[in-house]
Amino acid sequence: MGAEFVQFSLTPILIGSLAAVACALPGNFLILRRQALIGDAISHVVLPGIVVAFLLTGVVAAVPMLLGAAGAAVVAVILIEAVRRLGRIEPGAAMGVVFTTLFAAGVLLLEQSDTSTVHLDVEHALMGNLESLIWFKADGWSSLADPAALAALPDELGRIAAVCALICVLTALFWRWLKIATFDDSFARTLGIPAGALGIGLVIVAAIAAVAAFDAVGSIIVIAMFICPPAAARLMTNRLETQIGWSVAFAVISAVLGYVLAGYGPLWFGAQNAVSAAGMIAVVAGVILGIACLFGPHRGRIGAGREPSA
Secondary structure (H helix, E strand, O other), rough: OHHHHHHHHHHHHHHHHHHHHHHHHHHHHHHHHHHHHHHHHHHHHHHHHHHHHHHHHHHOOOHHHHHHHHHHHHHHHHHHHHHHHHHOHHHHHHHHHHHHHHHHHHHHHHHHOOOOOOOOOHHHHHHHEEEOOHHHHHOOHHHOHHHHHHHOOOHHHHHHHHHHHHHHHHHHOHHHHHHHHOOOOOHHHHHOOOHHHHHHHHHHHHHHHHHHHHHHHHHHHHHHHHHHHHHHOOOOOOHHHHHHHHHHHHHHHHHHHHHHHHHHHHOOOOOOOOOHHHHHHHHHHHHHHHHHHHOOOOOOOOOHHHHHOO
């Protein structure tokens, strides 16, 4: 059982957990700034950028994917402004039109492109490829101390671990600025804190998390983890430090429990086939949020982020 778990389940659970945490950390500040849909928007916008980057380079690598996502984000901003000005509609409607159109364009590009040599198609774009991230060289827990086996770990684990560590470090470094600017933007400016640049940096960090997680876990988990764990955590406390802890815990629980339920849950009910791990992880995150809405000590406070008590 130990050898089988290490080979087939350990790396998917680790990758799913790290991706969830990487998205949940910036998601806390987006929720409090009432910009939760930015995470959803980023998840939609990165797809066409990643596909175009692959078509131009022929490889699925971190740098081309990030550059492609950044280019797609710039195009999205230009299109949103154009639709808003030419159509004279409110910004929310313009964002909805542009984001869904770009995501659909990315799906169409995937369907018409030859991506058979890499894990990049419509299914992987939506649900990732967690189930296929197997540690082939592992033969038990002893492999964790075997350099040869460690060298054969899936590349996705190293990428998402590095990004998650980077986001943790940036959050710690800019903690005071983020906390002040999130709850009182005007006060932050009087203290000389570059609140505007900080907001842009937060969006960039969220985009980096989305791109890093996209290849392994797909857009479903990315969207869910930007919103569900931070929102559930907000219902548990009115202190930012505690909220961060709750959100990380909820993100990890969603990833671990979702992966287990995806593989074994259907068998418990007599079904023969497992279900999508990404889909189940997102469902578990939603269930946790639902429970927090019903029983959380601070339910009804999502979005009420600009309070000095936090």
